[in-house]
Amino acid sequence: MNLKNNVIKVLSGEETEITPVISVTQVAIVEAMEKTGAFWPEAHKDPEKMATLGSSLYELAGLECARIPFCLTVEAEALGCKVDLGGLDKTPQIKESQFKSGDEIDVPSDFLDKGRIHVVLDAIQILKEKYGDNLPIVVGITGPFTLTGHLLGVENLVRYMKTRPEEVEIALDNTLDACMDYAEAISNVGPDIICVAEPTAAPELIDPLQFKSIVKPVLEDLANVIKTKKVLHICGSTQPIIRDMASIGYNGISIEEKVDIKKAKEELGKAGKVMRVGGKTMSMGGETTSKIIGNISTTQTLFRGSQEEVKNEVKNILEAGIDIIAPSCGLAPQSPIANIKAMVEARNEYYGI
Numbered sequence: 106m107n108l109k110n111n112v113i114k115v116l117s118g119e120e121t122e123i124t125p126v127i128s129v130t131q132v133a134i135v136e137a138m139e140k141t142g143a144f145w146p147e148a149h150k151d152p153e154k155m156a157t158l159g160s161s162l163y164e165l166a167g168l169e170c171a172r173i174p175f176c177l178t179v180e181a182e183a184l185g186c187k188v189d190l191g192g193l194d195k196t197p198q199i200k201e202s203q204f205k206s207g208d209e210i211d212v213p214s215d216f217l218d219k220g221r222i223h224v225v226l227d228a229i230q231i232l233k234e235k236y237g238d239n240l241p242i243v244v245g246i247t248g249p250f251t252l253t254g255h256l257l258g259v260e261n262l263v264r265y266m267k268t269r270p271e272e273v274e275i276a277l278d279n280t281l282d283a284c285m286d287y288a289e290a291i292s293n294v295g296p297d298i299i300c301v302a303e304p305t306a307a308p309e310l311i312d313p314l315q316f317k318s319i320v321k322p323v324l325e326d327l328a329n330v331i332k333t334k335k336v337l338h339i340c341g342s343t344q345p346i347i348r349d350m351a352s353i354g355y356n357g358i359s360i361e362e363k364v365d366i367k368k369a370k371e372e373l374g375k376a377g378k379v380m381r382v383g384g385k386t387m388s389m390g391g392e393t394t395s396k397i398i399g400n401i402s403t404t405q406t407l408f409r410g411s412q413e414e415v416k417n418e419v420k421n422i423l424e425a426g427i428d429i430i431a432p433s434c435g436l437a438p439q440s441p442i443a444n445i446k447a448m449v450e451a452r453n454e455y456y457g458i
Contacts, residue, residue, distance in 0.1 A: 108169040109241040109297060115428055116298070116334045116356040118394050123456050124423060124430055126449050127170040128162070129243055129300040129336045129359050129398055131435030135194050136442045137161035145438075146190035149175060149197060152227035160232060163240060166445035170298075171232050172243040174225050175435075177302055180247050180283055181255035183220035184212065194438035202258040207276030210256055212283045217290050229294045242296040246288055248303030248337075249281045249323045256280065259305060266311050266319070273319060281323045285330045292332035300336040300359065301327060307341030316346050321353060328354040336398060340434055344368060351376040351395040358395050361433040362402040366425035369397055396428035401448060408437040412447040419451035 112125040138144045143158040159173035176197040182188045187200040204210050213219070225244065232242045247255070253276045254262040265272045284301075291299060305311075306320050328335055337350055338359035350358045351373045360369060373395060399422070401407055406418050419430060430452055436445075 107239055109239055112169065112241050112429065113297060113334060115396055116336075118396075123458070124427065124452060125169050126167075126430045126452050127241065127243065127398075128168060128172050128431050128436070129298065129338055129357070130172070130245065130302070130403075130432060131175050131196070132162050132168070132172045133158050133175045133438065134162070134436055134440045134442065134445075135438050136440075137165055138193070140165060140442075145175070145193055145195075146197070149190050150221055150224055152224050152231055155224060155228040156231040156235070159228065160236070160240070162442070162445050166442050167449040168445055169449070170241045170243050171236065172245065173228050173232070174221075174245065177245070177247045177251065177304070178255070179221050179225060180252050180287055183216055183222050184210070184252075184256060184283060186255055196435075196438070199255050202256055202261075204256045204276075207253075207257070207272045207274075207279065210253075210276055210279040212279060212286065216283060216286060222287065222290070226290060226294050229291065229296050233295060241298060243298045243300055243336075244291050244296045245300045245302055246284065246291065248301045248306065249277055249284045249327060250320045251303050251305040252280045252284060253277055254305040262305065263310055266315055270315070270319060277319070277323050281326060284327050288327060288331050292330070296333055298334045298336055299331050300338055301331075301355070302338045304338075304340040306339050306346075308343060308345050309341045313345040313349075317349050321349050324353050324355075338398075338434075344372075347372040348376045355395055357398045357429065359431065360397060360399040362400045362405075364400060366397060366400065366422055366427055370426055373397070397426075398429040398431050399427065400433040401430065403432045403434045403436055403440070407432055407444045407448075408440045410444065412443055412450075415444045415447035416451035416454070419448055420455055423452070423455050 143154040148154040148158045160171035162168040178188045178197045185203040189200045334356045336357040337355040342363040
């Protein structure tokens with residue numbers, strides 16, 4: 106089976122004989138670092154090590170993709186934020202936000218030359234040369250709303266959403282420019298899937314109505330410049346915004362275990378097909394083409410669970426109609442390789458392979 110063709114067919118709405126097992130979120134785990142010699146934090150800033158670690162779970166566990174990078178700080182760092190690259194089992198974090206207001210945010214003309222952006226672009230090329238047309242390459246980017254939180258501070262962003270939404274809209278106009286430039290640069294190198302991660306847009310943090318009125322339009326604009334297959338990942342209990350997520354124009358939506366797959370598929374059926382008319386998205390009725398990706402628990406099952414628990418969860422989501430099997434969010438660095446293998450084994454057992 107050609108792994109790349111299999112997942113691309115699913116995201117294109119074509120029938121396949123077997124459900125893919127991939128990850129659109131962070132894949133680096135300590136056990137894989139020890140086996141490959143590609144460790145954090147070095148793998149955040151070295152393209153060879155990034156490529157090695159990003160493909161490690163394909164090599165060691167049979168996960169059907171390579172996925173880079175391993176954090177959501179690349180863009181913010183390039184825009185001037187101070188970043189702590191973390192350690193062996195600690196992901197990079199924003200140390201200091203750079204701006205106080207939305208109109209202060211400026212995307213320099215040499216934005217793509219700054220920070221670790223070149224590391225990601227080089228790592229994509231390394232993976233393409235190594236795996237050719239067989240293994241899908243997934244690249245994660247930070248969504249404009251989450252990037253705005255990095256630049257202004259998440260607490261400030263959430264407060265502004267309640268008290269000064271116009272400030273957020275100004276900021277989003279500027280961060281969207283950065284996201285679009287970065288997405289275009291990645292698309293030009295040629296990975297297979299770009300995953301836009303918007304954890305700060307979770308319903309636990311902002312009102313679903315504000316997601317629809319403020320965040321959704323910029324995600325639509327971003328989707329329009331991504332030339333690869335595209336996936337939208339939002340953390341938390343996204344049931345209230347599933348219909349909006351599915352009508353933005355992404356080929357797949359990645360959900361956490363808090364979301365009921367059967368109910369999510371019902372919402373997708375209500376989302377309606379969309380088309381762009383005069384720069385606006387218009388519902389045309391019918392069913393959305395977005396596929397559901399997920400939602401094996403990363404905080405419990407893959408991190409702390411037994412292999413049997415992993416297999417049971419995989420079989421349950423297959424029965425529920427999942428389109429692509431994947432971790433529900435980024436893998437915890439201390440997750441065992443055996444549990445990633447169990448995901449693939451459970452899928453194989455389900456299909457009698």
